[in-house]
Amino acid sequence: xxxxxxxxxxxxxxxxxxxxxxxxxxxxxxxxxxxxxxxxxxxxxxxxxxxxxxxxxxxxxxxxxxxxxxxxxxxxxxxxxxxxxxxxxxxxxxxxxxxxxxxxxxxxxxxxxxxxxxxxxxxxxxxxxxxxxxxxxxxxxxxxxxxxxxxxxxxxxxxxxxxxxxxxxxxxxxxxxxxxxxxxxxxxxxxxxxxxxxxxxxxxxxxxxxxxxxxxxxxxxxxxxxxxxxxxxxxxxxxxxxxxx
Amino acid sequence: xxxxxxxxxxxxxxxxxxxxxxxxxxxxxxxxxxxxxxxxxxxxxxxxxxxxxxxxxxxxxxxxxxxxxxxxxxxxxxxxxxxxxxxxxxxxxxxxxxxxxxxxxxxxxxxxxxxxxxxxxxxxxxxxxxxxxxxxxxxxxxxxxxxxxxxxxxxxxxxxxxxxxxxxxx
Numbered sequence: 519x520x521x522x523x524x525x526x527x528x529x530x531x532x533x534x535x536x537x538x539x540x541x542x543x544x545x546x547x548x549x550x551x552x553x554x555x556x557x558x559x560x561x562x563x564x565x566x567x568x569x570x571x572x573x574x575x576x577x578x579x580x581x582x583x584x585x586x587x588x589x590x591x592x593x594x595x596x597x598x599x600x601x602x603x604x605x606x607x608x609x610x611x612x613x614x615x616x617x618x619x620x621x622x623x624x625x626x627x628x629x630x631x632x633x634x635x636x637x638x639x640x641x642x643x644x645x646x647x648x649x650x651x652x653x654x655x656x657x658x659x660x661x662x663x664x665x666x667x668x669x670x671x672x673x674x675x676x677x678x679x680x681x682x683x684x685x686x687x688x689x690x691x692x693x694x695x696x697x698x699x700x701x702x703x704x705x706x707x708x709x710x711x712x713x714x715x716x717x718x719x720x721x722x723x724x725x726x727x728x729x730x731x732x733x734x735x736x737x738x739x740x741x742x743x744x745x746x747x748x749x750x751x752x753x754x755x756x757x758x759x760x761x762x763x
Numbered sequence: 764x765x766x767x768x769x770x771x772x773x774x775x776x777x778x779x780x781x782x783x784x785x786x787x788x789x790x791x792x793x794x795x796x797x798x799x800x801x802x803x804x805x806x807x808x809x810x811x812x813x814x815x816x817x818x819x820x821x822x823x824x825x826x827x828x829x830x831x832x833x834x835x836x837x838x839x840x841x842x843x844x845x846x847x848x849x850x851x852x853x854x855x856x857x858x859x860x861x862x863x864x865x866x867x868x869x870x871x872x873x874x875x876x877x878x879x880x881x882x883x884x885x886x887x888x889x890x891x892x893x894x895x896x897x898x899x900x901x902x903x904x905x906x907x908x909x910x911x912x913x914x915x916x917x918x919x920x921x922x923x924x925x926x927x928x929x930x931x932x933x
Contacts, residue, residue: 538823538824538827539827539828541775542775542778542779542782542824545775545776545779545780545783546779546782546783547783548779548783549779549780549782549783549784549787550783550784550786550787552783552784552787553783553784553785553786553787553788554787556784556787556788557787557788557789560788560789561789611787612782612783613782613783613786613787613828613830614786614787614793615782615786615830615831616786616790616793617790617793617794617897617901618894618897618898618900618901619832619894619897619898619901620830620831620832622829622830623830624782624828624829624830651829652829654827657828659828659829659830666832666894667832750787750788750789
């Protein structure tokens with residue numbers, strides 16, 4: 519009798535997927551915020567200070583480069599959101615699953631709020647952190663940059679604006695492969711989204727180059743890049759919505 | 764009548780604590796399998812049978828939230844819950860810490876094997892790279908942290924049982 523009841527309960531849960539997330543959302547939001555606060559508290563003050571400084575400098579550098587380019591080529595166009603037709607929806611992180619095998623997080627916005635699969639997710643300071651992977655009625659799941667099952671189209675802020683695809687590797691680092699050896703890549707070069715993905719606009723800051731490796735046997739080199747935003751320290755993010763769709 | 768609702772409430776609380784709070788903590792603490800370890804403890808030590816369903820339903824919750832690296836976590840967790848029942852009924856004692864640790868270890872091992880199977884299926888289908896070393900490292904941490912949780916749960920339960928006996932004796 520109990521087994522039949524539980525089986526019916528499971529079937530009901532499966533067919534009313536939104537119900538589960540709606541039921542869990544209030545609990546998860548509370549626990550996630552407490553967990554994030556604990557995670558920040560466990561980081562040393564110096565780490566947090568340096569991380570904030572690096573982020574601020576990197577944001578300034580990218581912003582400067584973007585403004586320069588805009589001034590040179592697109593002087594008449596307006597700011598980032600207006601130019602791309604994107605607007606932002608604020609979202610709270612309900613759950614994070616971050617390890618070597620998976621890097622995803624659940625947001626409290628979904629189909630009803632206008633979120634769609636592929637929408638970019640940025641931190642409140644504009645750093646790119648991931649893309650929407652699945653959408654439910656009132657929640658959605660995003661894959662972070664460091665998820666092994668996903669890739670991101672990126673571009674380096676260097677003389678030739680090298681483009682490539684970033685893959686996740688060990689230790690939360692990303693790797694840009696198959697870069698021709700005639701491209702000059704320097705340590706600490708900034709990396710942004712290339713805009714080659716349909717729903718992700720260009721110039722969203724991702725991270726910094728931390729290493730370059732030239733393969734002597736081929737005509738390619740690869741560079742390691744470190745994302746500037748640690749998702750563990752985030753409780754709120756912005757989902758960029760393309761209103762033109 | 765109130766017991767099933769209490770069970771559902773306790774499960775919701777426990778699952779939210781794992782996917783909300785524990786997952787937000789720094790690695791490796793975030794890999795603590797709270798629902799699995801508490802379910803094993805409650806099922807084996809306190810003989811509360813419905814707790815075995817929490818394991819399967821937790822797999823379903825993970826599937827619905829899409830926060831796992833493999834699909835069909837519901838099936839993996841259901842297989843783990845079957846291993847849990849078999850171990851606690853036929854293999855290990857429900858009186859000793861080592862018995863409960865044994866059940867937890869085999870349940871987690873079964874879960875990992877099922878996940879590896881589904882990961883291989885996923886890799887064949889979507890062709891992405893997944894390191895077996897990383898997966899085993901994550902599960903090794905899960906085992907270690909789950910054992911630490913058991914180290915706290917077991918004496919705590921023993922203490923309350925003794926207190927209850929003392930109260931009734933006096």
